[in-house]
Amino acid sequence: MRITDVSAFPVNIPLKPIEDGGIAPYRTNHGELYDMDRVLVRVETDAGIEGWGEVRVFLSPEATVSVIEDGVGPLVVGQSPFEIEKLRRQVFIEYTNANMFFAPVETACWDIVGKELERPVSELLGGWTVTHQTNMQDREQSKGDRHSREVEFAYCLGIFSPEESREYAKYALEEGYNVLKTKAGRDWQEDVERIRAMHEAVDGELEFRLDPNQGWTVEDAVRVGAKLEDSGIYLQYMEQPIRVDAHGSLRQLRTRTRQPIAANEDTYIPHNLQKMIAEDAIDVGVVDITPAGGISGVRQLANIAEDGGISLSHHCAFDLGIRTAAILQTVYGLPGINLASDTAYYGWETDVIEEPFTIDDGKLTVPSEPGLGISVDMDTVEDHRIL
Structure with missing residues (x-):
């Protein structure tokens, strides 16, 4: 089994008001939140099995999608989702820590492996x-x-x-x-x-x-x-x-x-x-x-x-x-x-x-x-x- 594609889907989801059992406005010492941008990551394989990961937006949706699809994606396409530790060590970008962008791809690989073996990740x-x-x-x-x-x-x-x-x-x-x-x-x-x-x-x-x-x-x-x-x-x-x-x-x-x-x-x-x-x-x-x-x-x-x-x-x-x-x-x-x-x-x-x-x-x-x-x-x- 080989990875054939990595794609990212940025979404914006509103937060439910706290008076309705939700959480908004969520106030911290940095500001208030009423909605959140998230990026969903899909990893596809030549066996027809796909896995999913998720990450918050860093800098902007465009920047996050680009690093995942154009940066991390080419480093893992063509390789086995089973070899997660190997992939972890290959995703090296000089002068920066790429962990946050690799994380949703890595999670998707666990998802794929579990589906192939018919076992939950836990x-x-x-x-x-x-x-x-x-x-x-x-x-x-x-x-x-x-x-x-x-x-x-x-x-x-x-x-x-x-x-x-x-x-x-x-x-x-x-x-x-x-x-x-x-x-x-x-x-x-x-x-x-x-x-x-x-x-x-x-x-x-x-x-x-x-x-x-x-x-x-x-x-x-x-x-x-x-x-x-x-x-x-x-x-x-x-x-x-x-x-x-x-x-x-x-x-x-x-x-x-x-x-x-x-x-x-x-x-x-x-x-x-x-x-x-x-x-x-x-x-x-x-x-x-x-x-x-x-x-x-x-x-x-x-x-x-x-x-x-x-x-x-x-x-x-x-x-x-x-x-x-x-x-x-x-x-x-x-x-x-x-x-x-x-x-x-x-x-x-x-x-x-x-x-x-x-x-x-x-x-x-x-x-x-x-x-x-x-x-x-x-x-x-x-x-x-x-x-």
């Missing part, structure tokens, strides 16, 4: 592990072939006032989520008040992740941690509180607060996860298929994290059904990813797969069909296509 990765079961009762019920294919996710919330945030926290708890991740970074004192308000609203029944996207100084982060501790609130983690590549400062921060420290954007840089673990700078890594270069890249990071004794979660980048399926297969099939991954899947007005996922009690079901386990609805793709 099984090819090694199959279910107990790290994804939330308590001992679940584990006992999941022994042998009876294990659940459900994976827990964290509810994601943008920046709102403390009063509004209270209501959304109650909604997340009512919907069955155990963890809520909220953006931060515009005003550290208001960030504290928002967490306090949400913690009070749910009577401590939710865990919280606070993500300022590098928006705090070390001093800000220390004060946030101390004020929350004074209120008896211990986050699941602070995510990337300070700028990337400041590992000494990150280590210093970790010694000055009892709040666990997580790295996200820092894990996008090759070898940073290994370096941060060696420097005792983090408690948690928040990894992502796209900057990792695909599922194989996440597998490598998960091995590093497990050997280093830190926890892992998977990041959300406003993922449609294709990348959501890839995340599900990955976190289900890899040991080491032991914390609920983030999701904003409930925020889309529509999806590009024929059978969209349903979130039930904060969980999504891993498809058991071959490959990623999804089929793309080309009519919907064409309806939302922007090039």
Whole structure:
């Protein structure tokens, strides 16, 4: 079997308003989102089997499509989709990191291999592990072939006032989520008040992740941690509180607060996860298929994290059904990813797969069909296509 073509389809999908159970406006310290551009990638083979991947837009839809079709495509056409590690090492572009553009192609290759072998990707990765079961009762019920294919996710919330945030926290708890991740970074004192308000609203029944996207100084982060501790609130983690590549400062921060420290954007840089673990700078890594270069890249990071004794979660980048399926297969099939991954899947007005996922009690079901386990609805793709 050989790859015959790589094609990219940029789409724009609106986000559902938060008052209707969605997520818009999604406010961060960088701006507000009401819709998202995504690029869907199809890899075709001479056996008539095609695979799909998905990536966010970088710089522009035109630039993203061009790099994938005109840059990465010629490097893999004519080669076997089974030789994923070989392809990973061949996609080398001097002076830049091509991982993010190769990632959807790599995911599509996993999809093709799974379809050819008639096995879901999670099984090819090694199959279910107990790290994804939330308590001992679940584990006992999941022994042998009876294990659940459900994976827990964290509810994601943008920046709102403390009063509004209270209501959304109650909604997340009512919907069955155990963890809520909220953006931060515009005003550290208001960030504290928002967490306090949400913690009070749910009577401590939710865990919280606070993500300022590098928006705090070390001093800000220390004060946030101390004020929350004074209120008896211990986050699941602070995510990337300070700028990337400041590992000494990150280590210093970790010694000055009892709040666990997580790295996200820092894990996008090759070898940073290994370096941060060696420097005792983090408690948690928040990894992502796209900057990792695909599922194989996440597998490598998960091995590093497990050997280093830190926890892992998977990041959300406003993922449609294709990348959501890839995340599900990955976190289900890899040991080491032991914390609920983030999701904003409930925020889309529509999806590009024929059978969209349903979130039930904060969980999504891993498809058991071959490959990623999804089929793309080309009519919907064409309806939302922007090039």
